[in-house]
Every structure is written in C-alpha cells, then in structure tokens.
Amino acid sequence: MLQKRQVLADHVFEAVLSLLLDGEVATGSALSIDGLAKRFDVSSTPVREALARLESTGMVRREALRGYKVTAGPTAEDVTDLLVTRQVLEPAMTALACKRADDNFVAELRAINAELERSRHGGESFVGYRPYWKADELFHRHIAEYANNEFLLRAYGSVEGHIQRFRLLVHNDEVSGEHTIGEHQVIINAFADRDETAAKEAMTAHIAAITARAVDLPVFNKPNEQDSV
Amino acid sequence: MLQKRQVLADHVFEAVLSLLLDGEVATGSALSIDGLAKRFDVSSTPVREALARLESTGMVRREALRGYKVTAGPTAEDVTDLLVTRQVLEPAMTALACKRADDNFVAELRAINAELERSRHGGESFVGYRPYWKADELFHRHIAEYANNEFLLRAYGSVEGHIQRFRLLVHNDEVSGEHTIGEHQVIINAFADRDETAAKEAMTAHIAAITARAVDLPVFNKPNEQDSV
DNA sequence: CCGTACCAAATCGTGTAGGATGCAGGATAT
DNA sequence: ATATCCTGCATCCTACACGATTTGGTACGG
Numbered sequence: 383m384l385q386k387r388q389v390l391a392d393h394v395f396e397a398v399l400s401l402l403l404d405g406e407v408a409t410g411s412a413l414s415i416d417g418l419a420k421r422f423d424v425s426s427t428p429v430r431e432a433l434a435r436l437e438s439t440g441m442v443r444r445e446a447l448r449g450y451k452v453t454a455g456p457t458a459e460d461v462t463d464l465l466v467t468r469q470v471l472e473p474a475m476t477a478l479a480c481k482r483a484d485d486n487f488v489a490e491l492r493a494i495n496a497e498l499e500r501s502r503h504g505g506e507s508f509v510g511y512r513p514y515w516k517a518d519e520l521f522h523r524h525i526a527e528y529a530n531n532e533f534l535l536r537a538y539g540s541v542e543g544h545i546q547r548f549r550l551l552v553h554n555d556e557v558s559g560e561h562t563i564g565e566h567q568v569i570i571n572a573f574a575d576r577d578e579t580a581a582k583e584a585m586t587a588h589i590a591a592i593t594a595r596a597v598d599l600p601v602f603n604k605p606n607e608q609d610s611v
Numbered sequence: 612m613l614q615k616r617q618v619l620a621d622h623v624f625e626a627v628l629s630l631l632l633d634g635e636v637a638t639g640s641a642l643s644i645d646g647l648a649k650r651f652d653v654s655s656t657p658v659r660e661a662l663a664r665l666e667s668t669g670m671v672r673r674e675a676l677r678g679y680k681v682t683a684g685p686t687a688e689d690v691t692d693l694l695v696t697r698q699v700l701e702p703a704m705t706a707l708a709c710k711r712a713d714d715n716f717v718a719e720l721r722a723i724n725a726e727l728e729r730s731r732h733g734g735e736s737f738v739g740y741r742p743y744w745k746a747d748e749l750f751h752r753h754i755a756e757y758a759n760n761e762f763l764l765r766a767y768g769s770v771e772g773h774i775q776r777f778r779l780l781v782h783n784d785e786v787s788g789e790h791t792i793g794e795h796q797v798i799i800n801a802f803a804d805r806d807e808t809a810a811k812e813a814m815t816a817h818i819a820a821i822t823a824r825a826v827d828l829p830v831f832n833k834p835n836e837q838d839s840v
Numbered sequence: 841c842c843g844t845a846c847c848a849a850a851t852c853g854t855g856t857a858g859g860a861t862g863c864a865g866g867a868t869a870t
Numbered sequence: 871a872t873a874t875c876c877t878g879c880a881t882c883c884t885a886c887a888c889g890a891t892t893t894g895g896t897a898c899g900g
Contacts, residue, residue, distance in 0.1 A: 425856050426856090428855070438664060447617070471766065537767075537770055540765050540766050655885095675854095676891070677890095677892095843899090845896105852889105858886105865879105866875105868873105869875095
C-alpha cells in the first residue's frame with residue numbers, strides 16, 4: 383500500500399512513469415487498468431486519471447473501449463525527428479538561459495556535470511546506468527527551466543519523455559559518455575563567459591554530435607520488425 | 612443522440628474545451644467536477660478524465676484536494692513568451708513543410724486563406740468572429756502538420772490552446788485581419804515557389820508582425836488586476 | 841465598537857465497489 | 871474454409887462513502 387500523504391493518482395502516475403522510463407515494460411504491450419490497480423493496490427479511478435495524464439506525454443496511447451498500450455519503440459525516423467525537434471528547441475532555450483545566467487547557475491551546471499562524470503562508471507549493469515540518465519536529463523532540463531519561458535518549457539516537456547526513452551536505446555557506452563561530458567563542458571564555459579552566441583552554438587553542436595552518434599543505434603541498422611498491422 | 616459517440620469522456624473533453632476556447636467561462640474561475648457532471652448529465656468519472664487531459668494543455672490548472680480552475684488570463688509577459696515560442700517553433704516547421712510542399716498543399720492553404728478573407732467581415736458580434744479564429748488556427752496547424760514531424764507537432768500542440776486563447780484577446784479587428792491575410796499570402800507564395808528560405812522568413816516576419824500588433828493589447832497598457840493572492 | 845481567532849457545517853474532491861456494455865478469440869455448424 | 875454464435879474479460883460508467891478544505895458565524899480580546 384502506498385500511503386504517503388499525497389493524492390493516489392499522483393503516485394500511480396509516478397510509478398507508471400518509472401516503469402516506462404526504466405524500460406520495465408515492453409514497448410507495445412497493453413497496460414490493463416485493473417491490472418495496474420491491483421499492482422499498486424488502489425482502485426481503478428486513480429489509475430484512470432494517471433493514464434489520462436500519461437497519454438498527453440505520448441508514452442502511452444489510448445484506443446476507445448480498447449484500453450491503453452505502451453507506445454511502440456521508436457523507429458529510425460522517430461529518432462531523427464526527435465533530434466530535429468531538440469535542435470529546434472534547445473539551442474533557442476540555451477540562448478535565453480544565457481541571458482539570465484549568473485555564477486550560481488553555472489555552478490549548478492558544473493555540479494550536474496560532475497555527477498554525470500561520477501556515475502559514468504556505474505557500469506555494466508542496467509540499473510547502474512540510471513543515475514547517468516538522470517544526470518543527463520537534469521542537465522538539459524535545468525537549462526530549459528532557466529530559459530524562464532513557460533511555453534517553451536511546456537513544449538520541451540511535451541517531448542522530454544521521448545528523449546528519455548531515446549536514452550534507453552543508447553544503453554551504457556563509455557565512449558559516448560566521455561563525449562557527452564566534454565560537450566556539456568563547452569556549453570558550461572560559454573555560460574560562464576555569458577556568451578549567448580557561443581552557448582547556443584555549443585548546444586547545437588552537442589545535439590548534432592548526438593545525432594551523429596545515433597546512426598550506430600540498432601534501429602538504424604536492423605530492419606525494424608516491430609511495425610505490425 | 613448520434614451513434615458517432617464513442618465514450619463520454621471524449622465528449623466532455625470537447626465540450627469543456629469549447630467552453631474555454633470560446634471564452635464562455637471566466638478566466639480564473641473554478642471548474643467544479645460535480646457541476647460539470649450535472650451540466651452534461653454524466654457522472655463524475657468521465658468529467659475527471661476529461662479534466663485530467665485538459666490539464667496537460669495548460670488551459671486548466673489542478674491543485675490537489677482543491678479542484679480545477681481555469682487558467683488565469685495571460686499577462687503581458689505571457690503574451691511575449693508565447694510569441695517567442697511561436698517564433699522558435701513555427702518558422703522551423705514552415706521550412707520543413709516547404710520541403711514537402713506540392714501543388715495540392717498550396718491550393719489548400721489558398722482555400723484556408725480565402726475562408727479567412729470571407730469570414731473577416733463576419734463582424735461586430737462575438738460569435739461571428741469564431742469562423743475567423745478557426746480559419747487562422749487551421750492555417751497555422753495545416754503547416755505544422757505538413758512538417759511531418761511527430762514531435763514538433765506535439766510541441767506545437769502543447770501551446771496551441773494558448774495561441775487560441777491569445778486570439779480571444781485580439782477580438783475582431785478589421786485592420787489586423789487585413790494584415791494577417793496579406794502576411795499569409797506572402798507565406799503561401801513562398802510555398803508555391805518551393806523557396807524554403809523565403810517561406811521561413813515569411814513566417815518569421817508574420818509572427819514578428821503579430822508581436823508588433825500585440826503591444827496595443829489591453830494587457831500591455833493596463834495594470835492587470837487579475838492577479839490575486 | 842472593531843478585529844481576530846476559533847469552531848461548526850456545508851461543499852467538493854477523492855477513492856471504492858459493483859454493474860452494464862462492447863470487444864476478442866475460439867468452437868461449432870454449414 | 872468461411873461465417874456465426876458464445877464465452878471470457880477488460881473497459882467504462884454510475885452510485886455511494888470518506889475526508890479534506892473552505893466558509894460563515896460566533897465568541898473572545900483589544
């Protein structure tokens with residue numbers, strides 16, 4: 383029984399989100415309302431509300447009278463489209479964030495990147511990779527929030543879950559981690575210099591580098607058989 | 612009752628959304644679950660599901676154990692932030708759409724702009740303005756969809772409701788309508804020429820013009836007293 | 841006489857339980 | 871082999887119970 387003093391629907395939302403983000407449920411599989419209700423020992427109403435919220439994130443899809451299903455794994459085209467979207471949003475937000483950057487903000491970014499470095503060697507295991515994801519996600523989200531634009535943040539948030547799912551595809555990769563940390567460093571340095579143009583270009587370069595590394599992903603090399611009629 | 616009806620929650624969602632987009636409920640006012648349930652003659656469950664979905668659009672806000680409220684009317688800062696966001700998203704999507712543009716697409720845009728011209732003289736009344744909004748919204752959405760990027764479209768969709776609410780502030784304005792139609796025409800011509808750069812710049816100019824016209828809005832001139840503790 | 845703190849009842853959000861409806865898959869008959 | 875019916879099951883909705891919040895009134899203190 384989940385008994386923290388908050389609303390049950392919030393906990394179910396978080397719990398299901400963790401299931402999805404940690405890849406503990408197969409893509410495309412059905413999410414039964416009653417099943418989740420029993421799993422978390424609540425009734426169906428909170429589950430229903432949580433799933434309705436999750437639908438807006440695109441992580442699950444709903445068919446009327448047929449229930450919810452986990453969104454199918456991304457195709458090569460999806461990965462490309464997602465990175466194009468990041469290329470549209472994040473450099474713009476980086477430039478805005480740089481306008482407001484102060485020493486404290488730069489210090490926070492350095493701390494996050496240090497955490498990234500520390501957790502990079504977490505390792506071989508799947509769960510050990512989790513702190514690395516979280517740190518990477520936090521780095522980008524911190525900049526997004528600092529841009530101080532409610533609507534840009536909303537737009538970013540609408541694809542943030544998919545970015546996280548993309549990270550699952552990459553798994554642990556020592557080389558990729560090394561590049562990521564270095565690229566982040568360039569961005570941080572631009573923030574430290576209050577150089578808006580440099581910061582924007584550094585973020586653009588970072589995402590371009592992610593894109594370049596993405597072509598090694600399995601979805602780009604294997605013909606994907608997960609498309610069903 | 613039409614057989615088209617799928618699930619009650621969908622209808623409640625549409626109904627409440629219309630209430631919000633048509634400005635039939637005051638900004639900041641409370642949305643009672645039971646009240647809406649009685650109003651649409653359903654029970655509370657479909658209403659709750661509809662409101663949970665609406666929350667993700669930002670049109671309503673939820674406080675745990677305190678219910679839902681219509682999001683407060685935009686401040687001057689909100690309007691500025693929203694237009695900055697459009698400036699980030701829409702030119703990029705316009706460029707992508709231009710890559711795929713064919714004669715049929717251009718014809719459809721011309722038809723939408725013709726509808727805009729036709730409904731511009733609808734008039735003085737409030738409801739007569741509705742076809743004008745819908746045509747303007749459709750013009751931008753049509754381009755957004757044609758960009759053929761699921762995630763960019765999702766990001767655009769996450770702020771689309773707010774754009775629509777912004778249109779409510781403008782009310783009917785003959786001069787503004789004339790400018791809008793002309794600016795759309797420039798965009799369409801660029802599409803017809805398959806000139807990606809020109810299309811992108813035309814969209815940028817269009818949103819910049821909207822921004823310039825926005826400074827005449829009441830929220831920029833009156834101290835807004837709608838912020839309550 | 842006015843302001844403040846406290847208390848009580850109404851109100852509304854939240855969660856549970858149960859029943860009705862519609863979909864999916866398999867068996868049977870043609 | 872195709873079509874039809876039937877059974878199991880999950881979704882969807884309603885009705886009710888609980889608990890938290892808010893509000894209006896009252897009493898106390900200044």
